[in-house]
Amino acid sequence: MAVLAPASGPSVLSVRNLVTVYPGRDGEVVAVDDVSFELSPGEVLGIVGDSGSGKTTLARSLLGLVSTPGRIIGGEIELHGRDLLKLSHKEMRQVRGREIGMIFQNPIRSFHPGFTIGWQLIEAATQHANISRREATEKIVEALTWVGMPEPAERINDYPHQFSGGMLQRVMIAMSLLNEPAVLIADEPTTALDVTIQAQILELIERLAVDRGMGVVLVTHNLGMVASLCDRVIVMYVGQIVEEAPVETVFRTPAHPYARGLLDSQPDRSTGKRLTEVRGASPQMTELPSGCRFQNRCDYVEEKCTEPPALADLSHGQKVRCWISQRHGLLPTRLADSDHRDRAESTGLSGK
C-alpha cells in the first residue's frame, strides 16, 4: 500500500472537464465524457471500468496521443499549473517522456524488434537531455539496476526478443523513469504477464510512487490490484466517471450500483468463485439512453433515472453519479450487505 497522500495536497496533474471523441459513421463516440480529477505527487490513482468504458482513451489523452481519428475537444489538462492542451506539438513532445511517462499493456510488442534495448533506452535518455552517449549509458545502466535487471551493462546489447515479458516490463519502467517525470501513466501494465511476475511489476510501480514521489495513474481491470496499490480509485462507465473515492471507501461502501456490482463480481479469494455478474451489457456509445447510462442494468432504477445524474460529492472525498445514493448519502442495502464487508475483508482491507 502506498503512502496515503492527503486528498487536499497540491496536485501535480489536474484534469478538468476533459472530453475526447472518436468521429465515426454512426455518430460521434464520446469516449471520455467530461472527466475531471486531481493527482497528487506520490499518489497512485486507479482507474477501473468495463472494456470500452474509455480508460485507455483517457490515459492516452493525458499525453495528447489519442489514436486516430480521436480528438480532444474540450477541457484542461493542467500539469504543474500549465495547460497541456494549449501547447504546440513541439512543446507537447517535450512533455512526453520528460514530465509524463507511460507504460503499456504488452511489453513485448512495445519494444522495437530491430534495435537493442540499450539503443532504445539511450534514445529515451537523450531525447530531452543534452548528454553524451557515455553519460546516457551510465544513466540507463543505473535505471536498469534500479528495476532489478541482472547484469545490465552486458544485457543492454541484447535485442527485445532475448528477454522475457516480465523483464521487458521492467525495462519499460526503467525507460519511463530516465527523465524523472512527475507523472507515470500505466495502462494495464500487468495484464499480459504471469501472475507471479505481476506482483513484482506492481511492487516496482509502488516504489516509483513511494520512493520517487511520482504520481501514478494505474488503469486496470483487476480490483485486487487496486486494493493493494492504489490510494484513490475512479470507476468509469461508458465514458463517464460514475464514482471516485479513496480505495477503502469504495471497497467498504461502494456508492454507485455499478461499482457495487463490480466488487461483487470479483472472484472470491478463498473459494475462487464469482458471487455475481453485473447483469446485462453496457449500452453502445452511439446509442446512449437519455438519463443515467446504467439504468438498463441497475437494480435500483426508478423514474428519476431517466434524467442524467451529475457527479456529486457525498462525504469523505467520495463522489458518485447516482440519484439514489446522492439522496440517501450512500447506496441503500438491497443485497445482503454483509457480503460487501466480507469482500473488503478478503481483499485485505480490513484493519487498515
Added chain:
Amino acid sequence: MILLLGRRLLEAVGVLFVLSVLIYTIGTLVPGDIAQQMTGIEGATPERMAEFRERLGLDRPLLVRYADWLGDAVRGDFGVSLFSERDIGADIRAQFPVSFEIAVVSVMLAVIIGIPLGVYGAVHTGSILDRLLRGLSLIFFSVPTFVSGVLFVWFGSMFLKPFYTSYYIPFTEDPLANLRAISLPCLAIALPASASIIQMTRSTMISSLQEPFIDTARVKGVRETRVRYLHALRDALGPVVTLIGLMFGALVGGLIIVEQIFNLPGLGRGVLVAIGQRDFPYVIAASLAIATVYIAANLVVDFLYPILDPRQRDQE
C-alpha cells in the same frame, strides 16, 4: 548466424546443381529431334541422321552426356552453338552484362520510385495523392510489358529524340550513351515492379505504424519524422526486401520482351532466338545464367534479413 549463412550458401550451390540437372534434361528431351531438324526433314536418310547424332554425341546415354557437359561447364565452356557454331560461353559472357545491367538498374529504379511513394501513401492514407498512386499502380501493374514497351519506344522516338538512342553501348565505353539507351527499357520494367513495391511498402508501413512500439517512441518524445522514417520504416522494410529478391525472378519475362522490343543485345533476346532455333546448348547455358542471378539475389536477401530483423539471428 555465420553457420546459418554458410548453410544458405551451400544450399544455393545445391539448388544450382539440381537446376542444372533439370534444365539439361528438359533442354535435351524437348520434342523435335534436334538431329532431324538440323539435317532437314526432307532429305534425312537414317544414315545421315545417325552420323549426325554421333557427331553431337547424342548416341551416348543422357547421364554420360550430362557429366561431360557439367565438366566443361564448370570451366566456363558451354560448347558451340548448333547454328552459328559460335562459342556459347563467349556469347553469354558478352550478353550477360547487358541483361544484368538492365535488371539491376530496373530494380533500383523500382526501389527508388516505390519505397518513398509507398511510405507516403502509408503516412497520408486516403489523401488525394495516395488515392492517385493506388490507381496508377493498379494501371502500371496490369499493363503488360510488351504494351508499355512498345509505347515507350514510340514515345522515345517521337518526343525524346535528342535524348533517346536505340544503340546499346556498354557503360564502360560511354556511360552517358549507355544510360540513354537503357533508360526507357529499364523504366518499362521498373514501372510495374515499382507498383508492387508501392503496394507492399504501403501496407507493411501502415501496419508498422500501428505497432505498440510506435506508441513507445512517441511517448519517449521522439520527433514524428524520426518515428515514421526510422522506427516504422525500419520495421516495414523486411517484407519489402524479400519482395525485391523475388522480383529478380519475375524480371526475366520482362527482360526477354524488352530486349526484343528495344533491340538490346542481352541474354533475353539471345534465349528467344535460340528457342526458335532449338539451339538447346545455348538455351541450357543461358537458363542457368539467369537462374544463377535469381539464386544470388535471394542469397543476398538471406544475408540482409538477419541484419534487418535480429530475431532471425537466433534461429539455429
